[in-house]
Amino acid sequence: MFEIFGIPSTALFGQLLIGLINGSxxxxxxxxxxxxxxxxxxxxxxxxxxxxxxxFAAYLxxxxxxxxxxxxxxxxxxxxxxxxxxxxxxxxxxxxxxxHLYGLLLTFGLALIIEGVARNYFxxxxxxxxxxxSLQGGRNLGFMFLPNYRAWVIVASLTVCIATWxxxxxxxxxxxxxxxxxxxxxxxxxxxxVPRMITLTYGFGVALAAFAGVMAAPIYNVSPxxxxxxxxxxxxxxxxxxxxxxxxxxxxxxxxGVIEGLTKVFFPEASNTVIFVIMAIVLLVRPxxxxxxxx
Amino acid sequence: MKQKLGLAALAVMLACGTASAQQINVKIGVLTxxxxxxxxxxxxxxxxxxxxxxxxFTKANPNVKxxxxxxxxxxxxxIGSQMANQWFDVDKVDLIIDTPNSGVALAVSQVAAAKxxxxxxxxxAASDLTGPKCNANTVHWTYDxxxxxxxxxxxxxxxxxxxxxxxxxxxxxxxxxxxxTAAAVEANGGKVVGKVRHPLNTNDFSSFLLQxxxxxxxIIGLANAGGDTINxxxxxxxxxxVKGGQKFAGLLVFASDVNALGLQTAQGLTLTETxxxxxxxxxxxxxKRWQAERNAPGKFPTMVQAGVYSGITHYLKAVVAxxxxxxxxxxxxxxxxxxxxxxxxGKGVVRADGRKLHPxxxxxxxxxxxxxxxxxxxxxxxxxxxxxxFRPLKDGNCPLASG
Numbered sequence: 001m002f003e004i005f006g007i008p009s010t011a012l013f014g015q016l017l018i019g020l021i022n023g024s025x026x027x028x029x030x031x032x033x034x035x036x037x038x039x040x041x042x043x044x045x046x047x048x049x050x051x052x053x054x055x056f057a058a059y060l061x062x063x064x065x066x067x068x069x070x071x072x073x074x075x076x077x078x079x080x081x082x083x084x085x086x087x088x089x090x091x092x093x094x095x096x097x098x099x100h101l102y103g104l105l106l107t108f109g110l111a112l113i114i115e116g117v118a119r120n121y122f123x124x125x126x127x128x129x130x131x132x133x134s135l136q137g138g139r140n141l142g143f144m145f146l147p148n149y150r151a152w153v154i155v156a157s158l159t160v161c162i163a164t165w166x167x168x169x170x171x172x173x174x175x176x177x178x179x180x181x182x183x184x185x186x187x188x189x190x191x192x193x194v195p196r197m198i199t200l201t202y203g204f205g206v207a208l209a210a211f212a213g214v215m216a217a218p219i220y221n222v223s224p225x226x227x228x229x230x231x232x233x234x235x236x237x238x239x240x241x242x243x244x245x246x247x248x249x250x251x252x253x254x255x256x257g258v259i260e261g262l263t264k265v266f267f268p269e270a271s272n273t274v275i276f277v278i279m280a281i282v283l284l285v286r287p288x289x290x291x292x293x294x295x
Numbered sequence: 296m297k298q299k300l301g302l303a304a305l306a307v308m309l310a311c312g313t314a315s316a317q318q319i320n321v322k323i324g325v326l327t328x329x330x331x332x333x334x335x336x337x338x339x340x341x342x343x344x345x346x347x348x349x350x351x352f353t354k355a356n357p358n359v360k361x362x363x364x365x366x367x368x369x370x371x372x373x374i375g376s377q378m379a380n381q382w383f384d385v386d387k388v389d390l391i392i393d394t395p396n397s398g399v400a401l402a403v404s405q406v407a408a409a410k411x412x413x414x415x416x417x418x419x420a421a422s423d424l425t426g427p428k429c430n431a432n433t434v435h436w437t438y439d440x441x442x443x444x445x446x447x448x449x450x451x452x453x454x455x456x457x458x459x460x461x462x463x464x465x466x467x468x469x470x471x472x473x474x475x476t477a478a479a480v481e482a483n484g485g486k487v488v489g490k491v492r493h494p495l496n497t498n499d500f501s502s503f504l505l506q507x508x509x510x511x512x513x514i515i516g517l518a519n520a521g522g523d524t525i526n527x528x529x530x531x532x533x534x535x536x537v538k539g540g541q542k543f544a545g546l547l548v549f550a551s552d553v554n555a556l557g558l559q560t561a562q563g564l565t566l567t568e569t570x571x572x573x574x575x576x577x578x579x580x581x582x583k584r585w586q587a588e589r590n591a592p593g594k595f596p597t598m599v600q601a602g603v604y605s606g607i608t609h610y611l612k613a614v615v616a617x618x619x620x621x622x623x624x625x626x627x628x629x630x631x632x633x634x635x636x637x638x639x640x641g642k643g644v645v646r647a648d649g650r651k652l653h654p655x656x657x658x659x660x661x662x663x664x665x666x667x668x669x670x671x672x673x674x675x676x677x678x679x680x681x682x683x684x685f686r687p688l689k690d691g692n693c694p695l696a697s698g
Contacts, residue, residue, distance in 0.1 A: 019502075119334070125522075130557065131533060137535075221526050221529065225332065225522075261502055268492055
């Protein structure tokens with residue numbers, strides 16, 4: 001066993017893997033944000049609240065309908081996605097022509113309302129949710145104990161990320177979407193229902209947040225403030241990756257998870273700060289972000 | 296005739312004057328966390344406890360008129376001390392109570408001393424409040440880090456848990472709890488093999504848990520609170536910490552945290568509290584009133600909220616004895632002179648350094664099949680008498696204690 005900077009290499013491998021797992025949450029959440037910003041030009045500040053709604057939906061489905069984790073993984077994003085569609089129809093669709101700031105303020109206000117309501121009914125301490133029976137336990141990899149659930153988190157998150165990237169960048173539907181953001185009137189002239197497509201895109205972005213919420217429920221504390229604690233970091237990830245860049249969101253999500261994980265070994269006190277230090281540096285060197293296009 | 300009328304009017308005025316002098320007006324502010332991680336520990340539940348205390352006291356003493364306000368310090372010491380300044384100066388508040396988050400409590404304690412008002416701490420834990428940072432205007436009511444460390448730490452070392460690794464929240468409270476527990480562990484023959492300090496409100500503890508696992512310590516001491524403790528234990532179960540033979544020591548675990556973890560995950564956890572709702576009939580009766588007033592039948596009051604009730608009751612007794620709430624130092628001196636007695640904490644005293652003394656209870660979280668009804672969380676393993684539960688007066692380095 002060799003050592004790197006005084007840390008046994010086996011411990012370091014463990015921390016790298018853990019970082020990758022946390023990175024998958026960042027990637028899932030920043031992916032939804034990037035899709036929404038890229039296609040709608042809305043800075044969706046209620047993303048954290050929608051992530052929290054996903055976790056709460058999973059809890060409520062289990063508590064009141066007896067539906068377990070696997071069902072919740074499908075149903076909760078659908079339910080929360082529908083609320084996203086309603087929000088888009090009621091509020092957001094009027095804001096596309098205005099400055100980004102209006103969308104940001106509206107969604108930030110929504111986030112505060114959603115969180116406040118949840119806190120009023122459920123309190124702040126949190127709700128119990130356990131790991132599904134089929135994913136309990138774990139295996140010893142030699143350098144660390146890997147819980148089965150964490151392995152599943154990596155697989156699921158990677159699959160969803162790659163699928164989303166593929167649909168938007170490589171399929172006809174994705175081409176329509178990208179064209180609609182560049183020039184909506186031209187795309188409409190080809191007979192494509194642009195407003196509906198935009199609405200569904202927002203619904204999809206929100207459903208992604210809820211999906212991450214269900215994934216988080218068994219391992220993180222399910223509480224009303226779970227989203228607001230994470231969302232600031234996720235915004236930093238999106239800014240570093242380049243606003244609206246889907247590939248950027250995925251790569252920086254995983255990458256920053258790893259960097260944060262390493263910080264937890266070498267200088268744990270700074271582990272909540274390191275991402276913002278990187279953000280400041282990236283903004284100085286490349287204001288459009290690592291994968292962003294200028295202009 | 297005119298003269299007589301004038302005399303009568305004077306007499307009436309004098310009578311009114313003395314009547315209003317007998318009336319005592321007090322204003323109490325509950326400064327707490329309304330919107331974040333400690334809002335179930337204190338928060339709106341503390342305001343309800345304050346209302347109950349005021350209702351009970353003014354029923355027996357109709358000449359006391361109490362006004363109650365509350366506010367959210369958002370866990371930021373600067374906001375907390377700014378609010379305290381405004382409450383004392385502008386709103387004429389006489390007493391600030393509760394204030395979970397030791398960082399905020401230490402700041403507010405300074406403000407109370409500077410303005411000669413009163414601060415009763417129920418929610419915050421740092422034992423420095425009655426140690427080097429003590430003052431003649433602050434009373435520390437419900438619990439503190441020394442008592443938690445001594446209760447839980449000592450009991451665990453005595454039953455064989457003699458090597459410790461700490462997961463510590465990186466602020467005043469976590470540091471104080473880690474320091475006090477490490478001292479208790481070492482004093483009883485145990486050893487601290489490592490520690491890691493994590494930022495407040497950390498989401499993922501797996502990295503820290505791996506470090507704890509690698510340390511091979513028998514006990515992982517959680518010198519953190521609220522969501523951080525919940526996340527540590529929840530993820531610890533996932534990483535097979537307990538199955539691997541290591542054990543968690545929850546140094547500050549509230550009933551609301553156990554509820555959030557679920558008994559399945561929390562079972563077997565040892566912890567120390569000074570008040571448990573299901574301990575006796577008086578507590579159960581008060582809990583019913585609290586739930587009705589709070590309009591939350593499924594919630595259970597924490598020791599912090601019970602401490603707010605008890606603290607306000609004793610404060611009002613001292614104010615009545617002095618017939619005035621104006622001089623903060625004098626009221627606190629009176630609180631130290633009078634023995635405390637209330638339905639929730641029983642009989643006790645407030646010591647010279649501002650420490651309130653009462654027994655503490657070593658509790659163990661029940662397994663799911665042992666729990667008979669909602670809120671049936673704990674088995675009482677031991678009662679620590681009041682004179683052993685808290686730090687001896689001479690060890691605190693409080694200037695008030697020596698003088």
